[in-house]
Ligand SMILES: O=C(O)C[C@H](O)C(=O)O
C-alpha cells in the first residue's frame with residue numbers, strides 16, 4: 214500500500230510540475246507583463262505566454278513541450294528505503310509519459326534512439342540526502358534544453374565581450390553574471406531566471422547554481438552582500454533591452470539567486486544556470502509511513518490566474534501589419550514580408566528539428582517541400598485507440614542549433630519559411646536573402662497555445678528518430694508568429710544583440726572596489 218500511494222504522490226508531483234506553474238513564478242510573470250509597454254511585440258509575447266500558462270492549467274497538459282531533464286532532490290529520514298523511492302519514481306515517470314504529462318525525452322547519446330518512456334542511463338536524475346526530520350521531502354525541477362544550453366561557466370580572471378576584464382573579486386563576479394544574461398539573448402525563452410554558483414569546481418559550481426533555482430523567487434538572500442548583488446543584477450539586466458523572447462523590451466530577467474561556496478586556490482568559477490520563463494519546479498513533503506503527500510511547497514501567497522488575456526488582439530496592436538500565409542508560398546510573397554510583420558499561418562506545415570536537419574542535408578526529403586514551411590518543433594504526441602495521433606503540446610525549439618544546415622536545406626528543397634524561436638545567424642540570413650526565405654519567430658514555451666492552432670495530424674515521417682524528432686505533417690489554423698529575419702538582410706536578433714552589447718558596456722566600470 215505504501216509503495217502504491219508513494220508512486221501516486223510522485224505521479225501527482227510530476228503532473229503538477231509539468232502543467233501548473235508555481236505561484237511565485239506566476240507573480241513574477243505578471244510583474245513582467247505590467248512592466249511591458251502595450252502594443253509591443255514583447256507585450257504580445259507575454260499575452261501568449263500567460264494565455265498558455267492558463268491553458269496548461271485548465272487542460273492539465275504540459276506548459277512547454279520540452280519537459281526537460283527531470284531532476285529529483287530528495288531528503289529522507291534515517292531508515293527510509295531509498296531504493297524503493299527510486300523505483301517508484303521510475304514507475305511514475307513511465308505512467309506520466311504514457312499520459313502525455315511528459316514528453317519522451319531520454320535519448321541514447323551514441324545511437325540517437327529515444328527510449329520512449331523517459332528512462333535511460335542517468336535519467337531521471339535522482340539525488341538523495343538524509344536528514345533529521347521525520348518526513349520525506351521531494352523536490353522536482355523540469356528544466357528544458359533550450360535554457361540549459363544557455364548555462365555558462367566563467368573561470369576567473371576572464372576578458373568578457375562588452376563588459377571587459379573580470380577579476381577574482383565581487384566586481385568580477387558581477388560582470389560575469391550580467392554577461393551571462395546578455396549571452397543568453399532570447400534563446401532560453403526570456404524573460405528568464407538565473408541561479409548562480411560562486412566557487413566550487415566545475416561540477417559542484419553548477420550544482421550550486423542549480424540549487425539556487427529551488428529558492429523562492431520572492432526570498433531574500435541571508436547574505437547581505439549577495440542580496441544586494443541579486444537586486445542589482447535584476448535591475449541592470451532589465452536595462453539591456455533584450456526583452457521577452459529577445460524581441461526587445463523591458464522584461465529580460467525575472468529573478469537572480471546567488472549561492473557561494475569555498476574554492477581551491479587555483480580555481481575561481483562563476484557558474485550560471487539559466488531557466489526559461491517556464492520555470493517548472495515544485496516540491497512535496499511525504500509521510501514516510503503512508504506515502505501520502507502531507508504538504509505542497511511554494512504555496513505562499515495568492516495564485517495568479519491569467520484569464521483571457523486577448524493574445525490575438527495584442528498581436529494586432531503589435532504588428533506593423535498582419536499577413537495571412539498558406540503553403541505553398543511563392544518567392545514573390547516571401548519577398549514582401551518584412552521584419553516586424555505578424556503572420557497567421559493556415560494550411561500545412563512540417564516539423565523538423567535536429568535529427569531531420571542532419572538527415573535532410575544527406576538525403577532526399579520524404580515529401581515535396583517546395584514552397585513549404587518547416588517548424589522547428591518537437592511536440593508531445595499521443596496515439597488514440599484508433600491509432601490516430603493527437604498533438605498535446607507543440608511550441609517551438611531553439612533554431613540556432615540548425616544554423617549549420619538551414620540555408621543549404623532551404624535552397625536544396627525550395628523551402629520558403631522556417632519557424633522556431635531565438636533567431637538564426639548570418640549564414641541563414643544570407644541564404645534567406647539569396648533564395649527568398651523568411652524566418653518566423655513563434656513564442657517559446659507556448660506549447661498549449663500552439664497545440665490549439667493545430668487542427669489535425671495528417672501524417673508522420675522518419676519516426677525512427679522518435680516522437681520529438683520525427684517529421685510531423687500538421688494542418689494548422691491561424692498559427693501566429695512574427696517575422697524576425699526577412700529576405701532583405703534584416704534580422705531583429707542581430708539588432709537586439711548589437712544594442713544589448715552596447716548597453717552591457719555601460720556596466721564596465723567597477724561597482725565594488
Ligand atoms: O526541445 C524542445 O522542444 C525545446 C527546447 O527546450 C528549446 O528551448 O530549444
Ligand code: SF4
Nearest residue numbers: 277357359402489658
Ligand atoms: S522551449 Fe523555451 S520554455 Fe520550453 S523548455 Fe525550452 S527554453 Fe524553456
